[in-house]
Amino acid sequence: xxxxxxxxxxxxxxxxxxxxxxxxxxxxxxxxxxxxxxxxxxxxxxxxxxxxxxxxxxxxxxxxxxxxxxxxxxxxxxxxxxxxxxxxxxxxxxxxxxxxxxxxxxxxxxxxxxxxxxxxxxxxxxxxxxxxxxxxxxxxxxxxxxxxxxxxxxxxxxxxxxxxxxxxxxxxxxxxxxxxxxxxxxxxxxxxxxxxxxxxxxxxxxxxxxxxxxxxxxxxxxxxxxxxxxxxxxxxxxxxxxxxxxxxxxxxxxxxxxxxxxxxxxxxxxxxxxxxxxxxxxxxxxxxxxxxxxxxxxxxxxxxxxxxxxxxxxxxxxxxxxxxxxxx
Ligand code: KG4
Ligand code: ZN
Numbered sequence: 001x002x003x004x005x006x007x008x009x010x011x012x013x014x015x016x017x018x019x020x021x022x023x024x025x026x027x028x029x030x031x032x033x034x035x036x037x038x039x040x041x042x043x044x045x046x047x048x049x050x051x052x053x054x055x056x057x058x059x060x061x062x063x064x065x066x067x068x069x070x071x072x073x074x075x076x077x078x079x080x081x082x083x084x085x086x087x088x089x090x091x092x093x094x095x096x097x098x099x100x101x102x103x104x105x106x107x108x109x110x111x112x113x114x115x116x117x118x119x120x121x122x123x124x125x126x127x128x129x130x131x132x133x134x135x136x137x138x139x140x141x142x143x144x145x146x147x148x149x150x151x152x153x154x155x156x157x158x159x160x161x162x163x164x165x166x167x168x169x170x171x172x173x174x175x176x177x178x179x180x181x182x183x184x185x186x187x188x189x190x191x192x193x194x195x196x197x198x199x200x201x202x203x204x205x206x207x208x209x210x211x212x213x214x215x216x217x218x219x220x221x222x223x224x225x226x227x228x229x230x231x232x233x234x235x236x237x238x239x240x241x242x243x244x245x246x247x248x249x250x251x252x253x254x255x256x257x258x259x260x261x262x263x264x265x266x267x268x269x270x271x272x273x274x275x276x277x278x279x280x281x282x283x284x285x286x287x288x289x290x291x292x293x294x295x296x297x298x299x300x301x302x303x304x305x306x307x308x309x310x311x312x313x314x315x316x317x318x319x320x321x322x323x324x325x326x327x328x
Contacts, residue, residue, distance in 0.1 A: 005314025009083025021318030048086030077317025145275030164215025199241030
């Protein structure tokens with residue numbers, strides 16, 4: 001079954017074609033990031049206007065890359081929520097109109113759960129001979145992105161129970177805000193990730209929050225700690241690597257501790273990680289350690305499927321379609 005996925009929840013406009021919820025034929029992602037960079041964050045009005053201009057061409061490109069035509073599409077899946085309302089509306093309206101015109105089913109998909117589903121996808125160009133391990137369920141799912149930091153109990157992808165979430169900033173949001181304090185660009189995550197590699201030191205420490213009696217997170221304290229540190233030591237801003245390192249160690253540690261805590265308490269051996277922050281090199285390193293030290297099966301997607309993309313929407317769309325058993 002060929003599903004066309006459409007994703008427009010934030011600043012990206014993405015379209016993808018995925019076969020049977022697994023094999024990615026194409027995944028086109030166009031970002032309006034440069035239009036937002038000088039404002040230090042995404043401006044919703046700019047994002048939705050660009051999406052309106054781009055969506056038609058992005059969908060066409062995804063069809064061309066998959067060497068399919070519209071008649072060969074069996075269903076259209078689209079991000080339903082959460083996201084910027086204007087941006088969501090562009091994708092939803094386009095997908096609804098297209099499904100109606102093609103007389104094909106429309107499947108509405110939750111963006112957050114789709115981030116976890118990214119772990120079940122493979123690119124067609126990848127060597128299929130490579131062993132591809134399908135994560136077994138039930139699993140614990142960590143979604144760490146610019147808008148969300150949540151832990152789920154994933155029984156299957158139609159039964160995901162929220163166990164905990166951030167009480168304040170999302171972890172990606174904390175990265176972006178700290179990058180702003182340091183006078184770095186937007187988005188802050190990749191820049192801080194890079195700087196931290198050459199900033200190792202023991203002198204600067206920021207306390208992280210570990211909320212023992214819940215599965216929640218909190219990241220606003222560490223951001224404020226960076227602010228106060230910079231007020232006292234303004235010269236550190238000139239070479240922000242050390243602060244980037246200290247900040248990253250703290251937030252990654254909070255994520256790892258809470259993931260381990262929930263996996264042990266729930267006695268679950270599979271951990272699925274997704275969202276933009278899953279691209280973080282230090283987090284990926286620590287997840288590997290977790291895997292070997294605690295015999296957990298840890299999964300995180302390839303870099304291109306960590307950030308927002310339509311392949312994860314088409315993939316989860318297939319599962320939902322099968323579950324609710326609607327005929328194309
Ligand atoms: O999942 P995503 O593309 O969009 C949302 O659904 O929010 O995540 C974007 C977030 C941004 O906050 C960005 O700074 C962060 O992911 N991010 C990273 C890295 N790459 C992207 N954070 C830490 N390290 C990275 N390498
Ligand atoms: Zn996202």
